[in-house]
Amino acid sequence: MTDQTMTPEERAASLEGMGCRRKRVEDVRFTQGKGNYVDDIKLPGMLFGAFVRSPYAHARVKSINADAAKALPGVVAVLTAEDLAPLGLHWMPTLAGDKQMVLADGKVLFQGQEVAFVVAEDRYTAADAVELVEVEYEELPVVTDPFRALEPDAPVLREDIKDQKEGAHGPRKHHNHIFTWEQGDREATEKVLEEADVVAEEMIYYHRTHPCPLETCGCVASMDKVTGKLTVWGTFQAPHAIRTVVSLISGIAEHNIRIISPDIGGGFGNKVGAYPGYVCSVVASIVTGRPVKWVENRMENLMSTAFARDYWMKGRIAATKDGRITGLWCHVTADHGGFDACADPTKFPAGFFNICTGSYDIPVAYLCVDGVYTNKAPGGVAYRCSFRVTEAAYFIERMIEVLAIELGMDAAELRRINFIRKDQFPYKSALGWEYDSGDYHTAWEKALKAVDYEGLRREQAQRIEEFKAGKTRKLLGIGLSHFTEIVGAGPVKNCDILGLGMFDSCEIRIHPTGSAIARLGTISQGQGHATTFAQILASELGIPASDITVEEGDTDTAPYGLGTYGSRSTPVAGAATAMAARKIRAKAQMIAAYLLEVHDDDVEWDVDRFVVKGNPERFKTMKEIAFAAYNQAIPGLEPGLEAVSYYDPPNMTYPFRAYICVMEIDVDTGEWQVRQFYALDDCGTRINPMIIEGQVHGGLTEALAIAMGQEIAYDEMGNVKTGTLMDFFIPTAWETPNYITDHTVTPSPHHPIGAKGVGESPNVGGVPAFSNAVHDAFRAFGLRQAHMPHDHWRIWQIAENLGLHA
């Protein structure tokens, strides 16, 4: 078939643009073991770094003796805080405006904290040397409970700032207090609560967990003494931000630093922050003049780099007798660990937790978050979610269930009568957000119908009868969740991290023969950017996706951007991609008009070409235009065809979803089985449905893990009880169910292609769906609230406490 005989539809299809289930271009390498992850990098003369870590959660470091380690053949250096202090690098700034010890400076604040950095010729020698470093500790009283941490006589954890009354986010009211963040109208909310027909009150705990990507964090730092140029390959979700931070703290000029994110084996928020390992590797490379690799092992990963959640959320929700919600009140005690290393935009110390009014039209609300130091690892990252949105989703979706119990109402119906209506968008929430678009009722009805909700409730009622009659020991839980996310940070006017505005970027060059390369400020960690961004370009430019190379992750070549997390790549960089493409198209239009000898306004875009209006046989394809752009002198136009766009979104995007989980629970063993899971996602315009579905499967499985067993647990001495994959729950293929995916499409009105972002929704909305299923199974027997994770033991305990084992 030639170009001439193809219909516009056929031409469009051949581009593999937006909406196409395009196979991923990354996979040819990955399926053959030809990925290039950080631990695959091997440079001549490369050394290995490894940490000596604290076995104690809170202790004074009395002395460090590295003589025996240094004497071991193959050991090149041992760094301690004393060595870093003259460079001012024994502490580093965190993303949250706090500072964190790079190596223990006088004391340690959590188990697994970095105390010394050993550099040796190979991994094995480095590990041996770690054992030979002698550290003398004096144990101090440990605080792992954030409520205890705020008592007047609680031990002082951060001696460095104990007298500091003002923190990065306002006044501190106690030596272990970090910040107070208030939103909404307290007075009005409390008045509503006082006068309400019904008020439901509950403490909801979202436990501490960890993103645990299959690849741990690591880097290779290489200082070239001759050129003065520092190159760092690493597991960075935000390579440009890392470059700026490295420059600011090391004093090395930014143009002399090159940060490269190679293939990344999953991130989920774990790879957003800056870790002591990066700083130590850079220093070690400068000191030794050789490249230095540091890759943490799994135990180090779970114990020291970026945990997630750990929010104690006290809620009060008010309603009329017939179920209209009239107000929401929330106080959060946020356990941040030993240092405040949350990855949140500067003005949002609790992230976007103020999205906690969810999908509901709640007239008035008040939120207060107190951040607290404890003897636990620092972090507080968005584990496959937008900043603290997962906590917010869990909070409101539990509060709705509790209110339904209080009202004696069906929880699906309670949601239905309180949803923000389609005609209310753009909707201004009581806690300050402007939701861009949504159609919650349509999605909800579609979901309920798909699972035959009424039928399920009948089955459940019957099951309860049979249980009571002693005919079965299994209960049926129906877990509901409807949540609105807030992603795509974000407008630079209110979103920055350490002063870096959260825009993103794309640079496109069309080659003379009509193929192209695009470079972005984001970085894929499995999302398939090389595939999907090419699809956006294919649709915008009329160039087949297979003729477009997408490159990310090298700060020397890619335009500046804030990276990939918080589902921001599609909303922000995806928009930049479309905008840059439109600049190219504008120039292409002038070239086409010139070649066709008509006025600019007399040609129009048609899939992959400009045609003369009313005369479609006369056209110039993008390919022809590209060639002319470089090889023909066109009056008034510079040669070439390229463009760059830095996109600062006018607003966030607000994807939403309706999830329903049907779970069987064995009352005697606490075992559970997901019988059905229906997931409807509305992420606006869909770029690659295959990839969206894959993201939903993966995010739901993470949600399953979190809700049903995954946690970072500490004992009262501050020992990590779940530091290996033996204890830290990751579902295998065996306990993971099949998911049914579905969608509605409500495009974002302010986004150039209407896309809203999807990667994280399933984790955000999945957790309440699984957890609500467990709660729902026991609702008839009086269960109101049971904290996650719902592992077999804890489920058994629920049944025991309800007297179901008698």
Add this chain to the structure above:
Amino acid sequence: MSKTHVKLKVNGREVEGLAEPRMLLIHFLREELGITGPHIGCETSHCGACTVDMDGRSVKSCTVFVAQANGAEITTVEGLANPDGSLGVIQEKFREHHGLQCGFCTPGMITRAHRLLQENPNPTEEEVRFGIAGNLCRCTGYQNIVKAIMAAAAELNAAKEAAE
């Protein structure tokens, strides 16, 4: 530490070298031989990212000393492409059914699937799920991995039938 001499066959090629007796097979493959398909996700035999085929069995190479592999025949994901360099059936099905995202678990997963289909050429979905339960994936939720393996089994069986 004194070193011992090891000789093994990796992806059809004879290799030998000196290694400390405590050196793990995964480190020998990755660091001495530059075979970086098998990955390290835990070094405690929980994740399966390091899975290779050793004398016709799936093993987690982080839990095998290279000295134990002396004389063994090892296949890694690098050895599973067709002789002409095109993707092998399992690899192709993983691509077709979107059975991978970040790709970190993929080499271990595909190597395991390869052995599973030798052990059981006609697995049910349950058997596939059970058979790969030693390999963790954080990205895909397994649904498409299972689909890919089932599709590979069907295609391999059809090819076998056609050849008979």
